[in-house]
Amino acid sequence: MNQPARMKVFDDKEDFNRRKITIALAGNANVGKSVIFNHLTGSNQIIGNWPGKTVEIARGKLNFENYEIEIVDLPGIYSFSTYSLEEIVSREYILTEKPDVVINVVDASVLERNLFFTLQLKEMEVPLVVCLNQIDVARKKGIEVDDKKLQKLLGVPVVPTVAVRGEGLYSLIRSALKVVKEGPAKQKIIRYGDEVEERIEKLVSFIESKPIRLEYPLRWVAIKLLENDPEIRKLIPDSHKDIIEYSESLSRELEKIHGEPGFSIISSERYSVAGKIAGQVQKRASGEVNISERLDQIVMHRVFGYVISLLVIGGLLLWTFFIGNFFSGILSRLFEFFQPVDPQVSGTLIAILWNGAFGGIVAGITLVIPFVIPFYTLLTVIEDSGILTRIAFMMDSLMHKIGLHGKALIPLILGYGCNVPAIHATRILESRRERLLASLAITFAPCSARTIVLLGLVAVFAGIKWAIILYIIDFLVILGVGRIAFRALPGETPGLIMELHSFRVPSLWVVMRQTWIRTKSLIYLVFPIYIFGSSGVQALYALGILDPVGRLLSPLTVTWLGLPAITGILLIFGIVRKEYILLMLVAIYGMNLSQYLTQIQFVVLAFIGMLYLPCLSTITILAREFGWKSSAIISLTNLVTAIVLGGVFYRILSFIM
Amino acid sequence: MMDERLSENAEECLEAMYKITRNGKRVSTSALTEKLNVSPSSVTKMLKRLDEKGYVDYSPGKGTNLTRKGIRNARRITRKHRLLERFLHDFLKLRRDRIHDQACEMEHSLSDDAEMALCQVLGFPDRCPDDQQPIPPCDFEFSSCEECMERREKGIDEVNLRKSDTMSLADMKEGESGRVVFVRGDHKVMRRLLDMGITPGTTVRVLKIAPLGGPVEISVRGSSIALGRSIASNIFVDPDKSE
Known part of the structure; x- marks a missing residue:
């Protein structure tokens, strides 16, 4: 064997x-x-x-x-x-x-x-x-x-x-x-048009007559040479330059006959053969009204198209809010039954570490099950049906404003569930520049964890109106920062070339399967960071290491942002897990937060929490995809944007509220 | 080259009409007067002369439209104008507000050979620098810029003129179709389009044009493809006459 x-x-x-x-x-x-x-x-x-x-x-x-x-x-x-x-x-x-x-x-x-x-x-x-x-x-x-x-x-x-x-x-x-x-049946050669075929054969026998051995099929090499394929030309050793010369003269002959360059002649020929075969084996039943085309008339309508796009994206987010909030509440109460979920910062070090680890697991579960799974399920339905490519089509000109094309919308929407798989999904884009721009935009997209903070702080203590306003501001921030980054990063935005497939009824199997795959990869990355990060940061706090840092940050947090001094520490915790901002606040002050923070402070804190830094998991995947330098630059962009806008926002709020 | 030489004023008049409408729709004499900044009577005189030579269709009181011959000429002169603007802007680094008038002066004396060479040197630009208007495609019988470049490298001089009309996919209306004759763009985009089946001679139909400069959806070889507006505006077809 x-x-x-x-x-x-x-x-x-x-x-x-x-x-x-x-x-x-x-x-x-x-x-x-x-x-x-x-x-x-x-x-x-x-x-x-x-x-x-x-x-x-x-x-x-x-x-x-x-x-x-x-x-x-x-x-x-x-x-x-x-x-x-x-x-x-x-x-x-x-x-x-x-x-x-x-x-x-x-x-x-x-x-x-x-x-x-x-x-x-x-x-x-x-x-x-x-x-x-x-x-x-x-x-x-x-x-x-x-x-x-x-x-x-x-x-x-x-x-x-x-x-x-x-x-x-x-x-x-x-x-x-x-x-x-x-073994495969004898290779049936599919012949091209006579003029092309003749020259392929000539070139094949010319190469055969030479004392060189190529690892690849001769006919394929000959065709590729006629196409002037640069990679295949490299295969021919310098000692056999005459092969290249001969292929060039043949391809010139073809160019003369067809009046197009070599590579496009071969493509055209290939397509014409493909078209002929397709024509011979296809039977078209006429008269049937295509439902997919009819749907296109609505989904890509010049007015309704945008309405539908907004409804679909908005619906996806609202669905995640409501379903998520509902289940998250139930689950938290369930875990509460075993052990306090809130972060503990006093007691023995072991107890604190254990509490952190347990809290990490619980946080992971109360994030993934109620928020992430419903989000991905619905997203997969939208994706599998084919609506998502239509939305990308409608949003192409908007995305161009931030130097991206319509396809980049797909990872961006994914980012509303969790930034980590979204950044991975930027691989569908053509260049590194585009992937970086898209990833930067994604880090500003409020993921499920940030949504929890937003709902927990703002919706509860300042009213749902403010949560929606923050969402809209966030959208504008994505546009603004995206635009600046697009100006700052030199290069051209490649145009959109995207196949639009027919609509189809999503298959339950595919939806379940993919939701699970996405969720699973998230669990692998996020859970360890949650568990170890939570223990670690709680221990640091208990040991009193974070206090000086918090004090150091107070000019920023207290003077510039108008927040209580404790926020410095909250924000450090929040880097590990965004929901920590909320959880720590509750742990320190108890449930009755409105006694300690003003409405403005709630809104500003949520605003900062939404923007200030990607979480540790996101920073990690950014580094994995683009290197530590780019990861650091993106994170710093987040931080600077949050601090500058946060301070301005605070002053505007103090003025109007 | 193929038509008798027109006076500079006549060329300016065609160019102005083309700027108002790219598709040979009717243009009112007053709009033209405003654009050319001359007296209405001299505009009318010019239109009558152009009508006699078959460049425009002039009907008093109703307005004027470019004929097929007129569009071709207008496009060529517009192309020269915008290429020159690029040259003045990119190479000579002239200020943006200076290039228009200068190009207006130079466009009438630029030969077709010089036009081709200019386009090659500039790297086949598709937009003019001052108002980002599209530069019309050339009238030579090339199916891609690469072909034009190859001719230059091999020192081939004689080039035929295109017999077919050219209209960019971005200028077409939903439901219209045509045969691909020319694709402008770099190698990579060209190849991707070829791979998607947009080869010279293929019939494509415009299915949907997204508003606000959004993409164009076309049907080619039994499938639908979304093309960004910038790519669509660089694909030129010979439009099928309406059925």
């Missing part, structure tokens, strides 16, 4: 004994790869109706019959030509790690575009199985796809599936295993 090197002999009977195989899932964005991956491996992949979630390669295991199969979920891409991170990762994986079989997941409802990618995989001569997914969506759009005919035309097995319901996945794996066992 110990094979020294990976041998790629498929027609050998020995392979029958091999039990370990690798299957890679490849295809366009949002065609259902992650759904299939999850079904097969039961593992952690985020699924949604917006393109571009898988940037790192996800791997999972599946035991099937006697096989131990490693499933690899490649990022969703449209081709191998632009050298985005995703494309490089996929190309490298397929060409160098050589999976035993590649399952190309194809969206049956958008066949032509998907086949464009299939053709490229075929050119790379990988063992291929085509998974014709979303045949139900296609059917609803009035498109019937003849899978048998497609199989014949492509020369590779085609398996129709409805991945969200798990339909067809069994036969998909069977087909894949069959390819591994029996």
Whole structure:
């Protein structure tokens, strides 16, 4: 069994004994790869109706019959030509790690575009199985796809599936295993137009006549050379410059005939072949009114579109408020039963540490269950249905004001649940600059924990009106700071290019699965920080280390912000967990807070608490994604903004209240 | 190059009309008088002359609209004007309030060859510096700027003129469709658009235009794609005649 090197002999009977195989899932964005991956491996992949979630390669295991199969979920891409991170990762994986079989997941409802990618995989001569997914969506759009005919035309097995319901996945794996066992059928070459084909063949035989060995399929190399692909040109050693020269002269000939540059000729040809195949296998039932298009008329209407966008986002936040507040109350009372939840700062050190750790767990639970889970559940529904991309479409021009495009709205909304996964989700954006801008905006978005503080301080002691006003101010702060940062960070904002998929009824399975995955990753990061952070900071306080710090901060807190001196300490606690600001206040003063703080102080404190620094978990993920320097800059931007605006806000409030 | 030479005043008149409406809609003589800052009688005289030569459709009392030939010429002169503004602003660092008048002087004497070279040197700009108006695409038969650059590198001189009309996707109305003829933009954007199936010759239909300079949703090869307004304004199609 110990094979020294990976041998790629498929027609050998020995392979029958091999039990370990690798299957890679490849295809366009949002065609259902992650759904299939999850079904097969039961593992952690985020699924949604917006393109571009898988940037790192996800791997999972599946035991099937006697096989131990490693499933690899490649990022969703449209081709191998632009050298985005995703494309490089996929190309490298397929060409160098050589999976035993590649399952190309194809969206049956958008066949032509998907086949464009299939053709490229075929050119790379990988063992291929085509998974014709979303045949139900296609059917609803009035498109019937003849899978048998497609199989014949492509020369590779085609398996129709409805991945969200798990339909067809069994036969998909069977087909894949069959390819591994029996070896792929003889490669059927899909021919391009005569002029192009002739030159591909000429170049292939020219390269063949040279004494060089390339690791990649010759035809693919030839096509890529005709496309003037810079990476492939690098593969040709300097001693064989004549290959490059010859390919250049051939591609010049093509340019003369077609009047377009080489790379676009090949793309056009590929698309025309894809279009021809799609035309031959598709039957369009006419006359059916497409519900998705009708919905688009409303959701993307020039007036109603904005109304709906606001209603959806507002609804999501309100739902989280009310549901969260309700359950959070119940849960806190439940825990109270066992042990006081409020932070203790007197007694033995052990007792304080234990109280902190317990408080951390409770805080985690009373945050995650009541606030985060309902938020993610509804968000996933919105996402999976396809409304979220429409909202991104409507909000594109607004997002441009802060140097981002519409797609950045998606992580930003996520930030209202918790900043941590939101910052991770900025990976869907094109450049580092955009990701930084989006992350900065996210750190100002009031997450669930900040919402608790807001509700607990302001809504209770100053009225719900003030909570809403603070929310609106926060929104304006995001716009303002975003705009300044966008001016300060040089670079151009890339335009939006985003596929809009058809609406679909969200699948319960997908929604539950994804909510759980998001929640889980949050728990892993947040709980330890909560538990250790809480104990640590309570111990520091009990040992009297924080008092001098609080006094040191008093010019800022008392003089500039008009808050009680204790706030300095509260805010230090709040870095670990934002809700600490509220909890510590209660621990120190008891429930009857209004005796100690004025209305203005409540509002200012909540305002500062909302903006002043990202929590420790957020600072950590920022550092992980962008490095400590950027993390520090973003945190400082938060701090400065909060202090400056807080002081101004305090003075305005004193004037009007 | 292909049309008889027009007088500077005639070119100014076409340019002014194009600035009022890019789509060849009717323009009133009074609006034109105001824009050109000359007497109404000389405007009327000029319009009559342009009408005779087939650049405009002039009907007294109702207003004037540019003909297809007129739009082409107006666009070319507008393009030269805005390219020159970029040059004066970016290269010669002239003050923003000076560039307009200077460009007005220079645009009439700029040859087509010089126009192409200017565009290449400036890196294929798409907006003019003073009021961020779009620079119309060139009239040469290129499907992308890269192609233009390649010709230059290889020293190929002869270039055909485009036979088809060009209209940017951002200027179209919802429901209109056309065949892609030219995409302006850097390599990366070009490739991404090609990968999405927006290849030269493909028919695209505008489905939705978001208000407030928002994106444009198009249908291409059976799928919907949202394009930011700046990208859409750099994709030029030969519009299908209304059915």
